[in-house]
Amino acid sequence: MNKKLILLSLVLLTPFVFLFCIFFGSVKLEFHEVIEGLLSYFKHNFTVDTSSYIQLIIFKIRMPRLLMSFLAGGILSMVGLLMQTITKNPLAEPYVLGISAGASAGAVSAIILGWFSFFAAFNVYAAAFIGASLATMLVILLQGKSQDTVRLVLIGMGVNAFFTSLTTFLVYSSNNEAQVRSAMFWTTGSLSGIHFEDLIPVAIGLAILIIFYYLVIKELDILLLGHRAAQNMGLNLFKLQIFLIVVSSLAIALLVSKVGVIGFVGLIVPHISRKLIGVKHNNLLFATIFIGGMGLMVIDTFARTIFSPNELPIGVMTGIIGAPIFIYILNSTREKI
Incomplete structure (x- = not known):
């Protein structure tokens, strides 16, 4: 299929997916109710x-959440693409x-320990950026020149475990219940x-990317050579x-500061x-953003409806879907290891 046609199809499909997802939640909306609500909003x-x-x-409730889902999916997918390339x-x-x-560890440290308070209202963003940058540089330094897939995964698992444990330690070290509630959502992600x-800093992160x-x-x-x-x-x-x-750490920091940790989107998309598009990065950009954005909108819709009126954290849903695909990709690359 023509690549431009695929890209156009993705762009045109996005508003339909967005509208479809608006119908579902703890309160199910009928088609005519949504249309009447939208028309009334525009008329007034x-x-x-x-x-x-x-x-x-x-x-x-739903529109800002869906827009955040799209932005989050776009950022995670783009950063995944960049990481896989470099x-x-x-x-x-x-x-x-x-x-x-x-x-996440950086953001939680800013909330519980009050670090980077000299950044005033931006202290959580600054701390998240520093934490993301440290994690990325640590992985690349430990990986060195090796292109061993298993080595990279093991290093990533180690870094992930360290920062996740640090986040948990910080949460449990706090006696402030409000701080604990504020910090806990970073470990599983939530929309x-x-x-x-809340969309503004995340949209800025995507624009920077x-x-x-x-x-x-x-x-x-x-x-690619x-x-x-x-x-x-x-x-x-x-x-x-x-x-x-x-650049990637800045975008991830802005995102994580608002929605917490969401896994595997950047791996799969x-x-x-x-x-669908091929390996040329000029074509990959918008395909990656729109596939990631639409995918996360649909996953989040399932997360908030499958056990309605309760909802699953979005990070749990992406983990359930992404972990088997991660194992499949790891297994499919074993001949290169």
């Missing part, structure tokens, strides 16, 4: 009628490599309680890795995108 100059429970559900490893992604856990203002992705898109395509060939062509691999580490 984009003002929510607080006397209408339909509009409150749509615009105060490490030349099909298993690289923010969760497996411990980057998300590092960001509940999202408001429109897209801008810097295009700045190095030629270098990313050169990396392999590290040695890329270096022979004059590519400064170390400089590129550090650059992408900083780049593989699906390559199957």
Whole structure:
């Protein structure tokens, strides 16, 4: 199938998936109720009628949550794509490599210990960024020049375990119940309680990723030839890795600060995108964003409806789906190890 047609199909499919997901939740909405609620919102100059429970559900609960799902899926998928490219490893992604856990540990340390208070309102973002950067640099330093898939996975598991344990330790060391409740959601990820203002830093994170992705898109395509060939062509691999580490860590930090740790999205989506679009990064960008965004919207819809009125944390759902796929990808690469 034509690649442009696939991309166009993904773009056109997204609003339909978005609208479909709005119907479902602890309160199921009928088609005519959603349409009437949307039309009324537009007729009244984009003002929510607080006397209408339909509009409150749509615009105060589900719409910001679905938009956050899309942004989160896009960021996680893009960072996974970048990690897999710069490490030349099909298993690289923010969760497996411990980057998300590092960001989570940083954010929790800011909440419970009050670190980085000199950043004022941005202290959680700053702490999450530092934690994500430390985790990423630690993985790359320990991996060295090795392209051993098992080695990378084991290093990532170690880094993930360390930062997850650190997060748990910090949570249990606090006597402040409000702090504990605030910090606990970082370990499993959650999209509940999202408001429109929460979307701003995450949208900025995705925009930063897209801008810097295009700045190095030629270098990313050169990396498809392999590290040695890329270096022979004059590519400064170390400089590129550090650059992408900083950008990816910033985006992950902004995301984790709002929704916590969500695993395996960045592992699975780049593989699906390559199957549909090919390996050229110019085509992969938007395919990865839209597949990741739509995928996480659907998964979150299941998470909040499968045990309605209770809901599963989104990180639990992605783990249930992603872990078997992770094992499959690991098994399929055994001949290269």
